[in-house]
Amino acid sequence: MSTEGDSREQGEHARAGNDPVMADLGVGGSAVRAAAPGDAVAGIAPRYVATPPDLRAASSLLAAAARHGLATVPRGHGSTVGWGRPPRRCDLVVDTTLLTTIEHTAGDLIVQVGAGTPMADLDAALAGAGQRLSVDPVVPGSTVGGVVATGLCGPRRMLHGTVRDLIIGMTTVRADGAIVSSGGRVVKNVAGYDLGKLHTGALGTLGLIASVTFRLHPLPPALRVISAATGDAATAAAWRASVLRSTTAPAAVELDWSAEGPLSLHVLLEGAEGGIEARAAEVAGLLGAADTAAELPPDWGMLPGAPDDTLLKIAVAPGRVTETAASLRTAAEAVGIPVSIRGSAGAGVLYAALPAAADAGTAADTVTGLRHSITEGALTVLRAAPGVLEQGLDLWGEVPGLPLMRAIKDRFDPDRILSPGRFAGGI
Amino acid sequence: MPEPLLALVPRLRDICGGDGVITDTARRRTYESDGLTYHAALPGVVVLPTTTEQVAAVVRLCADHGVPFVPRGAGTGLSAGALPRTDGVLIVTSRMRRILEIDIENERAVVEPGVANLDITKAAAPRGYYYAPDPSSQQVCSVGGNIAENSGGAHCLKYGFTVNHVLGLVVVTPQGEIVRLGGKAADAPGYDLIGTFVGSEGTLGIATEITVRLLRSPQKVRTMLAAFETMDAGGAAVSAIIGAGVLPAAIEMMDALSIEAAESAVACGYPPGAGAVLIVELDGPAADVDAQFDAVTALCRASGAFEIRTASDAAERARIWKGRKSAFAAVGRISPAYIVQDGVVPRTALPEVLRRIAELSARSGIRVANVFHAGDGNLHPLVLFDDTEPGAGERAAQVSGAILDLCIEHGGSITGEHGVGVDKACQMPRMFGPDDLQTMDLLRSAFDPDGIANPEKLLPTPRLCGERPGVRKGEHPLVAEGAAELF
Known part of the structure; x- marks a missing residue:
């Protein structure tokens, strides 16, 4: 990420000395370079990439970008920067990877962490004190900012809640460069509006997430994963219902249905060493022929499919989750698309991947058809494979409350310069 | 009644029916304050709608005429968030009390x-x-009010607040639009308007239908009461429990003065001579609970507990909780008047802050009883005074304010669960900077461009600031009539 090296690639005109905009972007201390082809966001090439070393610099940077009317897209490690719709404009990518402070207060079970911190680094730092952030990484390599901006979370959401449920404070930079904090550093706090909720899952359309404060949990002394597989969705539904009706308090009930294999249900138990065997035995009894392991399966919680696939998020009334998975399978198989499904059977939130190789028109029709069959819930296309967007597919479907969302965007970012167009309703 | 409101009354009667509109002064007076009785104002007119459509029609009427409205649930709030407007409409949800579905x-x-x-x-x-959020007024407080305040309760240490349990809302916006957000499915698409709305204290609209998560009742619940000679010893036990990786459902602490008050009020029979008592509740699978219970017992003993009582059935549990739950009401027995504070400090700062509160109390001669949620650092100091003594109220208010200063100084919050309302709106600038507050105001104006939804609550205004914090005298009216137990 050296300024000199990248400038060289871009040629003379991009040097800060000859580009007053670039010079202005760097005034607050951000390293600024001309963008390279690899910096494109969903195919839209920016002009600049700037890397603020701290919050103050990020504030100056966004203020300068606003003065110049630059459309700005935040980026951590870039693993989800192409999600949502392609931005209508993208002039500046703000690279958050230097915002990596970790302030862990173990006695209070909280951590304040810079947005650019890789989730893996955070996990390692917390594990040293016997604690964790109870958010399973679902995209390898993602940063804290990326996880929060996409609102992504995995299997353990069933017991511990979603990523937004674990956020107790947030510091963001507004479109005009103002530094805005909400929440705080205590677990219990109802002072003021909880602006962190708005930024979670907003794909960087309301502000740049600079740091996030989370509540933490102690690492459980023991865990067991009880797994069973079936070819029949109705059987899985019965298993699911019986586990949820038990008092074994699972941390996760995860559905895993790869394109090739049968439907697997994984039940994760966490807790005291002394009680775990009895709970595992009870769950195993409910699942019939089940395997019990003392470790998580290798790709636990990871999103299904490959990075180029069309990725769906399907949230339904939780009692209908297996039925929904089965109708997706049936619909996709009928048109020859092998679909992989994974997600929280407990919470009723599934991710599904339609291969990039599938015919774009057929994939788009399948998505639209499935969306219409959901009576209670929502199907969101998190990421569209190449060609699928061009089929006119609506990534969001109907979004209740959209006028309020637009009103919020109008006030937070009146000039529409933060990730314009990436979000629902063209926000 | 102000002239513009008078003109609306026939229209309000058309919407809510004759018996759904209250104009009589004596009847309006029963709504003049919520649980924080120090703040009172006669509502211009009170309406009691029964449907979402009625609420929307009332709000639209207000919007069309630029008349402010204030939502009110059961009126148990402790921050004057439901303080009425003399120039406005008080929209009371008490007739919307159907449970539509248990699914x-x-x-x-x-x-x-x-x-x-x-x-x-x-x-x-x-x-x-069961439904997890359990504010101590839970027998009477309304779910709509819980939405407005993002209510917690003793068990939110483990199970979170109202916001963590709401999946769907039908909201009437301040412009009178009906919006259905989320439902039985999680993760409603788009910005998290539900998470934004919960805790917005009636400033972003009125929730008229609410979908919440139900949790499976735990297999086992075990409760213990541990008595310590000093607060420091009790505090050390709390640190040891959290440090050992145990997440109890609740950890509550009371000091000698609040124990004395509870004893005189409800004869709870806590161990004599205790300088502090700790109530720890564990729940979950039986084997887990039993293992953790033994660990917690050992940690309490190691920290100097001189007596430990345990309860395993509901009746024994109720006996342990009785003193804690009656603590607020009980101080009415030992003091003519008191102020309830609701500050939060990082849990690790608790010993230091409690020592500083004791110093404040000694210096000022004002007694402070400490009752708090020790697991999450949420303090509820009760500042006791005699309101017949000249200047005592002011001195108590100063002590109460100084306690909030301590919370802020230690990186905490001015409110953990009672909300900002009118009571703490002027203290918001001590926790948030101008850009923070201005951004919150931007959010508010996105929902309420005309500024008619519960105006002058939550965010500071020049007119508002300068009034002194609330003082309550004697028992809360709901406690007096036996309807509620207050934390």
Whole structure:
């Protein structure tokens, strides 16, 4: 990420000395370079990439970008920067990877962490004190900012809640460069509006997430994963219902249905060493022929499919989750698309991947058809494979409350310069 | 009644029916304050709608005429968030009290806003489920009010706040639009308007239908009471428990003065001579609970507990909780008047802050009883004074304010669960900077461009600031009539 090296690639005109905009972007201390082809966001090439070393610099940077009317897209490690719709404009990518402070207060079970911190680094730092952030990484390599901006979370959401449920404070930079904090550093706090909720899952359309404060949990002394597989969705539904009706308090009930294999249900138990065997035995009894392991399966919680696939998020009334998975399978198989499904059977939130190789028109029709069959819930296309967007597919479907969302965007970012167009309703 | 309101009354009667509109002064007076009785104002007119459509029509009428409105649930709030406007309409949800659905298959309940918090659990309990947020006024406080305040309760240490349990809302916006957000499915698409709305203290609209998560009742609940000679010893036990990786459902602490008050009020029979008592409740699978219970018992003993009592059935548990739950009401027995504070400090700062509160108390000669949620650092100091003594109220208010200063100084919050309302709006700038507050105001104006939804609550205004914090005298009216136990 050296300024000199990248400038060289871009040629003379991009040097800060000859580009007053670039010079202005760097005034607050951000390293600024001309963008390279690899910096494109969903195919839209920016002009600049700037890397603020701290919050103050990020504030100056966004203020300068606003003065110049630059459309700005935040980026951590870039693993989800192409999600949502392609931005209508993208002039500046703000690279958050230097915002990596970790302030862990173990006695209070909280951590304040810079947005650019890789989730893996955070996990390692917390594990040293016997604690964790109870958010399973679902995209390898993602940063804290990326996880929060996409609102992504995995299997353990069933017991511990979603990523937004674990956020107790947030510091963001507004479109005009103002530094805005909400929440705080205590677990219990109802002072003021909880602006962190708005930024979670907003794909960087309301502000740049600079740091996030989370509540933490102690690492459980023991865990067991009880797994069973079936070819029949109705059987899985019965298993699911019986586990949820038990008092074994699972941390996760995860559905895993790869394109090739049968439907697997994984039940994760966490807790005291002394009680775990009895709970595992009870769950195993409910699942019939089940395997019990003392470790998580290798790709636990990871999103299904490959990075180029069309990725769906399907949230339904939780009692209908297996039925929904089965109708997706049936619909996709009928048109020859092998679909992989994974997600929280407990919470009723599934991710599904339609291969990039599938015919774009057929994939788009399948998505639209499935969306219409959901009576209670929502199907969101998190990421569209190449060609699928061009089929006119609506990534969001109907979004209740959209006028309020637009009103919020109008006030937070009146000039529409933060990730314009990436979000629902063209926000 | 102000002239512009008078003109609206026939229209309000058309909407809510004759018996759904209150104009009589004596009847309006019963709504002049919420649980924080120090703040009072006669509402211009009171309406009691029964449907979402009626609420929307009333709000639209207000919007068309630029008349402010204030939502009110059961009126148990402790920050004057439901303080009426003399020039406005008070919209009371007490007639919207149907439980629309208990859906065990999907682990959801759908309710109207006037339903009492505890009634959800009562309806779900026969099927083995419950609604987790448990503010101490849960027998009477309304779910709609819980939405407005993002209510917590003793068990939020483990189970979170109202916001963590709401999946769907039907909201009447300040412009009178009806918006259905989320439902039985999680993760409603788009910005998290539900998470934004919960805790917005009636400034972003009125929730008229609420979908909440039901939890499976735990297999086992065990409760213990540990008595210590000093607060420091009790505090050390709390640190040891958290440090050992145990997450109890609740950890509550009381000091000698609050124990004395509770003893005189309800004869709870706590161990004599205790300088502090700790109540620890564990719940979950039986084997887990038993293992953790033994660990917690050992940690309490190691920290100097001189007596430990345990309860395993509901009746024994109720006996342990009795003193804690009656503490607020009980101080009315030992002091003519008192101020309830609701500050939060990082849990590790608790010993230091409690010492500083004791110093404040000694210096000022004002007694402070400490009752608090020790697991999450949420303090509820009760500042005691005699309101017949000249200047005592002011001195108590100063002590109460100084306690909030301590919370802020230690990186905490001015309110953990009672809300900002009118009471703490002027203290918001001590926690948030101008850009923070201005951004919050931007959010507010996105929902309420005309500024008619519960104006002058939550965010500071020049007119508001300068009034002194609330002082309550004697027992809360709901406690007096036996309807509520207050933390």
